[in-house]
Amino acid sequence: MRHAEREETVHADHVAGLAGVLRGRAVGAIQTTARGEPAGQAAAVRREAARAGVPVIGAGPGERRRIGDLSWEVLWPRRPPPPGPPSASGEDANDASVTLLVRAAGLTVLLPGDLEPPAQRALLAAHPDLPAVDVLKVAHHGSAQQDPALLERLRPRFALVSCGEDNPYGHPSPKVLAALRALGSAVARTDTHGSLAVTADGTVVASG
Ligand SMILES: [Zn+2]
Known part of the structure; x- marks a missing residue:
């Protein structure tokens, strides 16, 4: 798999379910690791969260x-x-x-x-x-x-x-x-x- 493709599929098993998690639920905040990797998926999480009006905060x-x-x-x-x-x-x-x-x-x-x-x-x-x-x-x-x-x-x-x-x-x-x-x-x-x-x-x- 070419690097760019790999970058967008690795960790999809964790990130791609976000829309389903948010659907039909009241979510107050999303906590994530500080490691925003791969960048494309980290950005997708921020977009999805912003669309749902849910803040993204780090888990300390x-x-x-x-x-x-x-x-x-x-x-x-x-x-x-x-x-x-x-x-x-x-x-x-x-x-x-x-x-x-x-x-x-x-x-x-x-x-x-x-x-x-x-x-x-x-x-x-x-x-x-x-x-x-x-x-x-x-x-x-x-x-x-x-x-x-x-x-x-x-x-x-x-x-x-x-x-x-x-x-x-x-x-x-x-x-x-x-x-x-x-x-x-x-x-x-x-x-x-x-x-x-x-x-x-x-x-x-x-x-x-
Ligand atoms: Zn996994």
């Missing part, structure tokens, strides 16, 4: 917010991205994923975006008291790139994998699914189970 490290019974803490990225041109591969952008520890209805949920192992290790080092969680949205669509020490620490009751049916990347990795099951996690995946919902009584409901 250590930030804690609460709405009703829902609270969350921004665990990552720890600091603004380093200066210099963005990477063509998108890996640096993956490691700038906003990572949230969410608490709702007595459940803890970790949402690590597309973090790769270098940032997964740094996340654990930066948060030595990171707790085991009820629910983990497995990083990077269940790719093989998972730090075993982080999975062991999180030891999720439920491991949710968001990935497309018959995706060309081979997500999720069978090895990672086996590692999660060995930790006692119940694994659910959107490619085979359909849309997933975690209910307040701590069960996972699948539409498929």
Whole structure:
């Protein structure tokens, strides 16, 4: 794929859903990582948000917010991205994923975006008291790139994998699914189970 084309499709799995997220919902603000990459998609997010009249603000490290019974803490990225041109591969952008520890209805949920192992290790080092969680949205669509020490620490009751049916990347990795099951996690995946919902009584409901 030529560079320009690649630039407009990499991370589309995160950005292209914005219109659907905004449709039919009252949204007060959109929080993003400070890494506006690729530039074309970052601009598209700003346009879409402006059209909907929703402000775009950065997610700051250590930030804690609460709405009703829902609270969350921004665990990552720890600091603004380093200066210099963005990477063509998108890996640096993956490691700038906003990572949230969410608490709702007595459940803890970790949402690590597309973090790769270098940032997964740094996340654990930066948060030595990171707790085991009820629910983990497995990083990077269940790719093989998972730090075993982080999975062991999180030891999720439920491991949710968001990935497309018959995706060309081979997500999720069978090895990672086996590692999660060995930790006692119940694994659910959107490619085979359909849309997933975690209910307040701590069960996972699948539409498929
Ligand atoms: Zn992704």
